[in-house]
């Protein structure tokens with residue numbers, strides 16, 4: 001999804017938006033999605049009291065929340081009953097799975113909390129003890145502990161990465177390769193697209209046990225259980241051999257240690273591919289990635305050129321940066337094949 005930067009908004013729209021108030025509206029929408037107000041109202045009309053009881057919304061806020069959502073054009077209020085507008089149906093129900101609703105709204109709520117900490121740190125010039133003391137689980141630790149969290153996150157990305165996966169399968173020529181290790185392969189979305197495009201290809205999704213369980217369901221539903229398997233493990237450990245492609249797709253920063261492990265595991269002529277939305281050279285794009293740093297994200301902070309350099313410094317040759325789709329790039333390199341670095 002492309003981030004709409006302020007310069008792209010028509011001037012009269014920009015003049016009429018109060019960005020600080022828009023922040024309050026956005027916080028309200030995230031709260032509504034977390035409560036699943038739009039899902040409960042899907043195809044129904046309800047009075048505030050009935051909806052409040054169903055979702056356990058305290059009456060102190062109930063009227064203001066529902067009426068604000070109506071004011072924003074997300075609910076329609078007729079004779080005291082609320083229902084979703086077409087916009088809410090389209091945006092919150094049709095375009096999103098339940099996993100997306102649960103996981104994304106949770107991530108947004110965590111981001112607001114992180115922004116509060118950012119503000120406190122900016123204002124005081126130092127991180128207070130309170131900010132340092134509370135150690136939060138990383139998302140992988142949380143998924144390792146909690147199956148539901150693993151399912152929500154993984155299936156949200158299964159939905160979210162469909163177009164990226166199709167584009168990667170079109171853009172990456174794997175016709176001469178036979179087996180891909182999809183490191184941190186999550187839902188299997190990328191492996192599924194690659195296996196569909198290259199019927200002779202085998203793939204293996206390496207991920208946490210709770211994530212592999214979800215991936216197996218997706219692979220089975222895609223009719224590819226004979227082509228793609230899963231392997232539960234830690235991607236920071238030595239990687240298994242037997243693959244002529246090692247792929248890292250959207251797994252956070254790909255360290256030199258990970259690249260070194262890929263180099264070790266690959267045969268001569270084998271290929272490594274790192275796929276992500278790397279930062280532009282001036283580090284101002286993609287804007288959502290740049291701003292996500294303020295909310296404590298673990299997205300990579302490497303630019304495309306830095307990734308090319310990282311692959312080369314780990315011994316890979318014929319390193320190429322290819323645009324996959326919009327701001328998604330694939331940086332590939334070959335073990336022990338000699339040619340020049342190029343960028344397209």
Ligand SMILES: C[S@@+](CC[C@H](N)C(=O)[O-])C[C@H]1O[C@@H](n2cnc3c(N)ncnc32)[C@H](O)[C@@H]1O
Nearest residue numbers: 157161184185186207208233234235249250251
């Ligand atoms: C953002 S998801 C991307 C999934 C998939 N590659 C895709 O593009 O849809 C990153 C995945 O890497 C996995 N991962 C990250 N660190 C890991 C670790 N240390 N061990 C195993 N899996 C890990 C996560 O569990 C998650 O499934």
